[in-house]
Every structure is written in C-alpha cells, then in structure tokens.
Amino acid sequence: MTCRTASADDAELAAWLRLEQTDGVGPDTGRRLLAAFGLPSNIFSTSFSALQKIVPERVAHALLASPSDALLALIERTLAWQQQPGNHLLTLADSGYPQALLDIADPPLMLYVKGRAELLGRPSLAVVGSRNATVQGIANADRFAETLSQRGLTIISGLALGIDAAAHQGGLRGVAGNPDGGSTVAVIGTGADIVYPARNRELAHRIAEAGCIISEYPLGMPGIAANFPRRNRIISGLSSGVLVVEAALKSGSLITARMAAEQGRDVFAIPGSIHSPLAKGCHQLIKQGAKLVESAQDILEELSVLRGLAAPREVPDERAAAGKPDVTADGGQRLLAVLGYDPVSLDLLAARSGCDAATLNAQLLALELAGLVEVLPGAIYRRIG
Template sequence: MPAVTDSEVTADSRADEIAAWIRLEQTPGVGPETARKLLAAFGPPEQLFSLSFSTLQKAVSERIARALAAAPSDSTLTQIDKTLQWLTQPGNHLLTLGDSGYPAALFDIPDPPLMLYVKGRLALLGTPSLAVVGSRNATAQGIANAEKFSEALSQGGLTIVSGMALGIDTAAHQGGLRGVGSTVAVIGTGADIVYPARNRGLAHLIADGGCIVSEYPLGMPAIAANFPRRNRIISGLARGVLVVEAAAQSGSLITARMAAEQGRDVFAIPGSIHSPLAKGCHQLIKQGAKLVESAQDVLEELRHYAATPAAMVPAVPGPAAGANRAAEISPVLAALGYDPVDADTLAMRCALDAAALAGELLTLELDGRIERLSGGQYRRLM
C-alpha cells in the first residue's frame, strides 16, 4: 500500500486522516483482518468512507457495510478528539499502516496492527532490536541476568524490546536504557496508561530515553486478553527473542513461539534442573532455541544487525573475580553450589549447628551472594 503521509507531519495537518483511521478501527464488526481487506480493496480510510453502501457491500457483509456507511458514533468522535489532543503533546506520535514511518519489520508478521500509538523516540522502531522476555516472578539471579545481558546487548548496538511487566521485562528495560541501543516497551494498555502502576517511574524514563508503543486506543485499561496479543509486536519488532527465565506454562513461551513462526531467532538462558523457572527455557532449547551463556553468544548470531562487534562487549554474566575467593572464604557458599538446597541439608554438608548456619546464610543473603527461595531453600547467585 502506498504511503499516504509522512509520520512526522503535525497532528493538525493529519486530523482528517487520523479521524478516518480511528473511525475504521472503531466500526462495529471490523476487526484487523476485515480492515486490511477493506484497505486492500478501496485504499486509505479517508477514501473508503466516501464510498456508497452498495460499493462497500462488494467487499464485506451487509451488516458491516451499513456500519461503515453510517455516521460515526459519539464514542468514536470522543476517541478522535482525545487522540488529536494527545498528539499535541511533545513526543507523542501515531503511525498507521499506510505511513512511510510504519516499522518495516511488522509488515513481515501475519497480523500487523492497524495503528501504533508511540511515545518517545520514534526512530527506535526502525533499529536492529532484540526482545528480552521472561517471568514476572523472576529470581534475583534471573533479574540480574536480564539486566546485565540487556545492557551489554544495548551497548552492542541492539535496541532491547520488552513488555514493561514486572520481573524480567523491567530488568531488561533498565539494562537497555544504559546502552546506546536503548529500549522499546510494547504495552497492553492505551499509551496514556501506565501498567503496572509500580513501573510509573520506569515508564517516564523510557518515554524520555526510549520508546513506548501500543496498538490499543487511548484509555484502554489492562485487559488480560490484550497482553498475549501484544506479544506478536514484541517479537515482530525484533530480530530475535531471548528468554531469560520462564516456567513451563509461561506467557514468554508464547512470545518465543510467535518469534519462531515469524522467522526470528529464539535464544534461551539455561538454569538449574531443579528450578521451575528454568523449565520453559530448557523446553525451548530442546525444541531448537539457541542456548546462550553470554551476550556474545547473541551478538555473534546477530552480528549482521548489531552496530558493535561482539568482541567489544564484555562477557555477561560470569563469576566476578572475587566470587571464587568468596567461595574459598565461606564454606557455606562453597557447599551450597548452584542448585537449591534446604537449610538442613546445608547444615549437614557444612557440619554447622542451626544458629551458626543461620548467621552465615543471613550474611551471604545481605551481601547478595545467595537468595532465599520458597520452601526454605537457598540458592547461590555468585
């Protein structure tokens, strides 16, 4: 479809065009597939809404043709006014499927969104990107991995794409913001809503230094069904998807599956065979995902896209020089290993009484060397 406008043109000059796109999206019975069918048959929405009922009925059912031929509803007019007002604010953009600035990568997916509400650096939607996803209930090690990997990959020239959920997504965005590639957050609400509320501060940082993207109309609240659907945009914008931690039934596996269907690379970080949050990653690796242990592993696979040679990026993660010395100093840390262990088993390994062991475990936990898991188990972090 030929471009109908430049995405950088002001909202005032695009008012009629924007109104027509919103009217199309808000028409009862018109879903994304029907909308694309109409656009292919009749051209841009401004032209489509000038057609007669009989002409429209050649492409769609009588019910939908009548809805298209009818005057826009009050709720649609309110949505148009709200959107035009939102576009007057600095950094806010609306990209339609007909815009020259619409992300080319999304044309490759089966169900590209009709419109993208964008807040922040629009140019990031055209840069080489990697999606980093994982559990909302991540472990401390998983969060550290997501943040460190994302920072190194961002420094390596890749924009980090994620969904601004708690856990791995949050850590990925924070790491991405510290690199030159920055980060893109694809959200499942309207672009004027921050969800979850705890990420309000992060949302402001991303809007300033990165980019927030939504396909949903302004004011759209957090509806459960919207989040799996937005995952196709997360994977669609990226050259590949890195899964950091995921349970066997994790929503992150949906993103990975969509990435594979879209022809993107899938990467996964392995974990302990005893960790429920490693099972999803292990499942992906069994199915052909690339096992990664460092940022270089990803950058080497995507070296044609990343701006910085992988050799220039430090290994992530890896035990710090002091970590091995810490293990030598602390018999508890040495005895713990990297698999979850309960306190009774650890006491037997170390030959310590309960009080002495509790003191050692508290010190190691406060130092960030171990984490306490559910069920009274502990796991080493470094």
C-alpha cells in the same frame, strides 16, 4: 524515521481512528478494506453493496453508520494527544511505520508511539520472561540487556514486572552517555496514556524520555487480560530475535517465543537448574531448537544483523565496584562451595556443611545481604552469580 506531527491532516487521521474503532474491524479486516478501497476516507464514502463484497453485512452497516459521540470524543482526544511533544500516530500508510511489523501476518492498523520513534527501525532483540522472576533471573536480564544495548541493539520488552522491567532498565543504562547505545522499547497492552502495572510508572517515564513506548490500543484502554498475549506478536515482530530468560512451562513468554519462530525470528534461551520451575520453559524451548546462550556474546555472534557494529564496552561488575564483602573469614566461602549452583533446602545444607543451626543461619544471612545468595519460597537457598 518520518512520523506524523501536528501539521498532519487531522481529517485523514480521524478517518484512520474511525476505521480502527469500527466494531468488527480488526487488523485483518482493516487491511482487506484498505487493499480494496485505498485510504480510510474512501472506505467510508463507498457504497453498502461494495462494502458487502469485502466484509459481512453487520460490519458494512457499522462502517456507514454515523460516528457516536463517544467515538468523536475519542478522536478529538487522540488528535490532541498526538500533537504533544514526543507523541506520534503511525498508520500502515506512513513511511515511518516499522518495516519489521509490515513483514508479519497481522500488523496493527495504527501504532500509538511515545518517545523516540526512530528506535522502531533499528536492530533489536526482545528480552522476556517471568513476572515472578528470581534474583538471578532479574540479574541476567539486566546484564544481558545492558551489554546488548551498549552494542547498539534496542531491547524490546513488555513493561511487566520481573524480567521485562529488568530488561528495560538494562537497555536504558546501555544508552546512558553512549550515543550509539540501543536503548529500549516497551510494547504495552493498554492505551499509551496508561501505565500498567502502576509500580512501573517511574520506569515508564524514563523509557518515554530515553527510549520508546508503543501500543496498538486506543487511548484510555485499561489493562484487559486478553490484550497482553496479543501484544506479544508486536514484541517478537519488531525484533531480530527473542531471548527468554526465565519461564515456567505455561508462561506467556513461551507464546512470544512461538510467535517469534512463526515470524522467522531467532529464539534464544538461558538454561537454569533442572530443579527450578522457572527453567522448565527455557529447557523446553532449547529441546525444540532454541539456541542455548550463556552470555550476550553468544547472541551477538548469532544475529547477522549486527555485523559491523562497534565492539561492546566493558561492563563493570557492580558488586566488585562496591567492594565484595570478605566472606572467607566466617566460613562463608566454604558454605558457597557446599551450596553449589542448584537450589538447596536448609536441612540438606545443614547436613552437607555440618554446621549447627545458629552458625548456618548467620552465614546464610551474611551471604544474602552481600548479594551472593537468594532465598526462594519454602526456605530454599540458591547461589547467585
């Protein structure tokens, strides 16, 4: 993929940055101006009357006003940023701008890219879900992403806590020691020089080295709430499909899934317990036509863009590699069978198992430490795996 470097015309990039930062100019207005006048430098040298035929009077005045000191400082800082190794500015006029985004209704005028920009042109899948994910949901996102990345599919997500972070981690493992791996791309809702949330700082650094971080927002842009739903169109737009792992009925992941459907992308969802609030969103998507998936292979068979790629490597079971504890000696295996796969309260579990409180608590603690059971809010227990 061809990207701008330090040798690019700074005056041209400065004009793109000025256009992007002009009050009243968003992706739609910017594209109409570019269609009418060509490159941004032409827009700023045209007449007020010509501009007024395309944009409102207020925007025409803003386009012809001299750049403020703050804007000039931002332009200077951005030009210096893009000269650093691994940093790129991609405009709609660049050959390296991802074709997948050119096909959506409102592609960003510019992309701030940090890391392996060539990943933006490869087959990819978005993996999204709840920030407050369960242990099982995080495990599902991680393992699906690792398997798909090993197959050569780039994993797209939003660097949020929960499912997003797990998907990125799985995507990175899929490329470790595997030159054909897909790695991962993080689409963020802040400036490319800011990590949000701060808890994902170390993960963001790993993505910048082995994957890619992109943003449509200028440097220094903080984590404003309105930016995150808007960036979801880029997550879905870059992808061949979107996998929703866990989502409540009002989850932002459902916005990403809706945008994916509107953009003509496939939507996949992992089902869960009928009692789990974080399965409700996935079940709603399945009712609306999303493809129910139980394994990464289900996705690989659906995405025609992957035909001809190498078969996935064997994914080791990490718990097996570490050695599973023997839970049969103290009745743990029987308790797992009694527990089943739906969330169960402690009182109901005691009634089913016939165990006294001390024995039950001891067995549950052992199973939890072994990674076989998770505790949900309200002393609700659920089997993992």
